[in-house]
Amino acid sequence: MTKLAIDGGTPVRSAMLPYARQCIDDDDLHAVEAVLKSNWLTTGPKVAEFEGAVARYTGAAEAVAVNTGTAALHAAMWAARIGPGDEVIVPAISFVASANCVLYVGATPVFADLSPDTLNIDPEDVLRKLTPRTKAILVVDFAGHPCDHDALRAIADKHGLIVIEDAAHSLGTTYKGKQVGALQDITTLSFHPVKQLTTGEGGMVLTNDAGIAKRVRSFRHHGIDVDLHARNKANSWEYDIVDLGFNYRLPDINCALGVSQLAKSDRWLERRRAIAGRYQEALRGVPMLQLPEQRADCISAWHLYVVRLNLDTITASRSQVFAALRAENIGVNVHYIPIPWMTHYANLGYKRGQQPVAEREYERVISLPMYPSMTDQDVADVVTAVLKVLGAYSS
Numbered sequence: 371m372t373k374l375a376i377d378g379g380t381p382v383r384s385a386m387l388p389y390a391r392q393c394i395d396d397d398d399l400h401a402v403e404a405v406l407k408s409n410w411l412t413t414g415p416k417v418a419e420f421e422g423a424v425a426r427y428t429g430a431a432e433a434v435a436v437n438t439g440t441a442a443l444h445a446a447m448w449a450a451r452i453g454p455g456d457e458v459i460v461p462a463i464s465f466v467a468s469a470n471c472v473l474y475v476g477a478t479p480v481f482a483d484l485s486p487d488t489l490n491i492d493p494e495d496v497l498r499k500l501t502p503r504t505k506a507i508l509v510v511d512f513a514g515h516p517c518d519h520d521a522l523r524a525i526a527d528k529h530g531l532i533v534i535e536d537a538a539h540s541l542g543t544t545y546k547g548k549q550v551g552a553l554q555d556i557t558t559l560s561f562h563p564v565k566q567l568t569t570g571e572g573g574m575v576l577t578n579d580a581g582i583a584k585r586v587r588s589f590r591h592h593g594i595d596v597d598l599h600a601r602n603k604a605n606s607w608e609y610d611i612v613d614l615g616f617n618y619r620l621p622d623i624n625c626a627l628g629v630s631q632l633a634k635s636d637r638w639l640e641r642r643r644a645i646a647g648r649y650q651e652a653l654r655g656v657p658m659l660q661l662p663e664q665r666a667d668c669i670s671a672w673h674l675y676v677v678r679l680n681l682d683t684i685t686a687s688r689s690q691v692f693a694a695l696r697a698e699n700i701g702v703n704v705h706y707i708p709i710p711w712m713t714h715y716a717n718l719g720y721k722r723g724q725q726p727v728a729e730r731e732y733e734r735v736i737s738l739p740m741y742p743s744m745t746d747q748d749v750a751d752v753v754t755a756v757l758k759v760l761g762a763y764s765s
């Protein structure tokens with residue numbers, strides 16, 4: 371048995387392999403350069419081009435670009451007319467923006483527990499969390515695996531609720547043969563560098579509802595009633611603020627990057643799936659690990675590759691395994707700390723111990739590196755390091 375790097379041995383890699391990384395090629399650089407040399411840096415032709423390309427890719431009728439995934443969630447909440455007095459059911463584990471957006475509009479997040487296999491929001495627990503104040507369910511396709519969308523849709527239809535899908539992990543995911551993007555009332559995307567494709571920072575709101583799309587367009591632009599291009603065409607200086615909006619616009623520079631990235635995203639998805647397949651092959655049967663599985667009729671976009679430690683088979687804690695893998699220069703991560711555990715939420719009165727599955731599974735998750743430009747050698751290094759560390763700690 372080779373000595374672990376954390377105990378002074380030689381690390382599997384000489385430099386840290388990150389858990390995620392953007393792919394930027396020359397065509398991306400050219401696309402951005404062309405905008406920088408053009409007349410429009412923001413809100414020009416590239417915005418509509420990017421929106422149109424994402425709408426076509428996902429099958430959503432309407433796509434509205436905004437400057438972060440968080441802004442997309444905020445806009446979705448606002449456009450759905452969620453506000454004070456309303457409750458929105460959200461999964462206990464996600465990136466905090468999935469719950470913060472409910473607070474932004476003055477509504478109350480109500481946390482629901484997860485299904486143990488996918489770590490997605492559990493429709494059974496959503497039913498238990500319904501009250502007369504429930505207005506919407508916010509669902510997250512955790513790690514890129516789709517939620518149980520039909521079950522969630524059925525609950526929403528029966529109780530008159532809106533479903534907002536935070537698809538920050540799941541652009542390119544398919545559920546029962548359908549692309550993520552038009553499965554629920556409103557879908558939001560993020561184009562942060564760790565996501566499926568990047569615009570630096572960026573996000574998008576997708577919907578089949580023209581009224582919602584119109585409200586999001588106004589919200590991202592201060593609540594103005596007409597946009598600049600319509601005004602120019604009408605040769606008029608007049609505008610009115612009809613709602614309190616924000617400046618959430620995504621510049622042309624970023625949209626040009628988005629268009630060029632989207633053209634490559636299917637190739638990247640294929641690579642993510644191939645990497646997941648290699649992990650699955652190499653790590654299947656390791657008793658210290660529970661590997662992520664796909665449900666029937668679901669194809670994950672593999673935003674993350676989240677393994678779970680079978681803690682009763684090892685002599686180390688998750689923290690020790692994590693530190694040992696980092697010492698081997700494998701940039702593992704943890705997704706995510708339960709949101710109700712955060713100080714801001716604790717200060718609002720949320721208690722620990724209310725979501726037994728989420729809180730139990732959180733203690734044993736580790737995300738292995740996953741991004742399309744990982745080489746076969748990178749993937750092999752991760753496998754080597756995982757086997758080395760778990761082998762040393764096996765009980």
Ligand SMILES: *Cc1c(COP(=O)(O)O)cnc(C)c1O
Nearest residue numbers: 438439440465467538560561562
């Ligand atoms: C990344 C992410 C967001 C926020 O996106 P930003 O573009 O970083 O604002 C929201 N929800 C989930 C689940 C995410 O992973």
